[in-house]
Amino acid sequence: MARRALCIGINNYPGTDSDLSGCVNDASDWGAALTERGFSTSKLLDSAATKSAMVQAIDTLVTGAAKGDTIVLTYSGHGTWLPDTDGDEPDARDEALCPWDIDSGNVLLDDELHDLFSRRAGGVRIVLISDSCHSGTVTRGDESDLDPGMPRARFLPPSVWMKREALPADTTRPTRLSGGFTRAGGDLLLAGCLDTQFSWDTSFNGRPNGAFTFYALKTLKNLPATATYEHWFREIRNYLPSTRLPQDPQIFGTRSARRFKVFA
Numbered sequence: 001m002a003r004r005a006l007c008i009g010i011n012n013y014p015g016t017d018s019d020l021s022g023c024v025n026d027a028s029d030w031g032a033a034l035t036e037r038g039f040s041t042s043k044l045l046d047s048a049a050t051k052s053a054m055v056q057a058i059d060t061l062v063t064g065a066a067k068g069d070t071i072v073l074t075y076s077g078h079g080t081w082l083p084d085t086d087g088d089e090p091d092a093r094d095e096a097l098c099p100w101d102i103d104s105g106n107v108l109l110d111d112e113l114h115d116l117f118s119r120r121a122g123g124v125r126i127v128l129i130s131d132s133c134h135s136g137t138v139t140r141g142d143e144s145d146l147d148p149g150m151p152r153a154r155f156l157p158p159s160v161w162m163k164r165e166a167l168p169a170d171t172t173r174p175t176r177l178s179g180g181f182t183r184a185g186g187d188l189l190l191a192g193c194l195d196t197q198f199s200w201d202t203s204f205n206g207r208p209n210g211a212f213t214f215y216a217l218k219t220l221k222n223l224p225a226t227a228t229y230e231h232w233f234r235e236i237r238n239y240l241p242s243t244r245l246p247q248d249p250q251i252f253g254t255r256s257a258r259r260f261k262v263f264a
Contacts, residue, residue, distance in 0.1 A: 001068040003039040003263070006061050007031045008054060010077035012046045015103030018078065018156055020201045022208035026076035026131055029209070029217055034072060037263045049077075051099040051106035058116045067123030072263065076210050078156035079132035079199075080107060095195075097132060098156050125260070131192045131210040133199050154192075154199045154210065187257045188229060190216070193247035200245050212249055215239040223262060230258045 009027025011020045024045050031041045044053055058073060065071050078098035096107035117126055133155030192199035192212030200211045219235035233251045241248050251258060 001070070002065065003034075003037075003070045003072075004061055004065065005031070005034045005039040005041045005072040005074070006044070006057050007034070007041060007074045008044045008049050008077065010046055010049050010098070010100050012100065013078065013098065013102060013156070014100070016156065020077065020154060022201045022203065022210050022213070023076035023131075023154075025208055026210045026213040027074065029213065030074040030076075030129070033217055033220060034263065039072065039263070047100050049099055050101045051108055054097075054099055054108055055112070055116065058113075059119065062116055062120045062124070062126070065124040066121055069123075070125045070127070070263070071120075072127045072129065074129040074131070074213075076131040076154075076213060078102075078154050079130075080156045080158060082107065082109075082158055097130075102156070125187050127188045127190070127263075129190045129216070131199055131212045133193065133197070154201050188253035188260065189251070190229070190233070191250040191252070194250060197247050199247055202245070211240060211245045211247065212236070216249075220262070225261075227262050228259045229253070229262055232262050233258075 007027040007030045009023040009025070011023045013019055027043050027045060031043050035041050042057065044057055061071050061073070075097055080096050080098050080102075082094055082096060095110045097113075099106050099108060113128075120126060131154070192210065201208070202211055203209065204214050215236050216232075219232060219238075223232055223235065229251060233249065236249050
């Protein structure tokens with residue numbers, strides 16, 4: 001039963017004036033944590049994370065897995081949306097991840113992730129961890145690790161990367177993006193925020209990170225060996241949302257998937 005992971009982190013978005021700072025650290029930190037847990041881990045960072053490279057790497061990860069294997073995909077970078085063209089989105093908008101070459105119009109749709117994940121063999125377990133905006137405000141949570149200053153949202157509006165003639169009539173951030181990356185089709189999704197919120201790019205002790213990634217990995221270190229994803233999620237919620245980080249982490253999956261042992 002093999003365990004493999006792909007960790008994607010993109011800080012640099014050429015042509016958008018919307019660079020981030022903590023995503024490459026996120027990918028490196030996820031890679032280190034998963035390697036410690038016995039995963040064979042690969043990474044795509046910045047210019048290596050083009051759409052074609054992301055698709056190829058995910059396809060290789062999924063189709064190379066056999067019954068009993070566990071694969072983990074982590075993504076840290078911008079999220080965006082664009083008009084739905086096949087009628088499967090209640091809000092008429094597809095959610096998407098933003099590859100490094102998004103300035104050329106390349107996005108990785110939730111529908112495309114679903115198609116990639118559907119190629120897995122029976123009995124392969126898939127966990128997707130997304131520290132990006134699907135597009136809130138609650139005031140609680142421990143902020144003692146957070147550096148001073150405002151964090152930056154990991155959301156890229158269509159007007160930043162789409163050509164003017166291709167822009168939809170309404171380019172405002174929707175009040176709700178139904179479904180989110182639950183449509184990706186993995187067994188379990190851990191996401192940094194609600195569909196209506198931003199995931200925040202910030203720094204801790206002088207080092208840039210995504211808020212969700214930082215707290216997810218901080219709590220992971222102290223989990224007992226028997227901990228489930230539900231247990232881990234409850235620990236993350238001790239930190240998020242908070243006053244300066246108004247994002248509600250999410251967990252999606254069947255009851256049995258949520259009760260899997262973490263990265264088992």
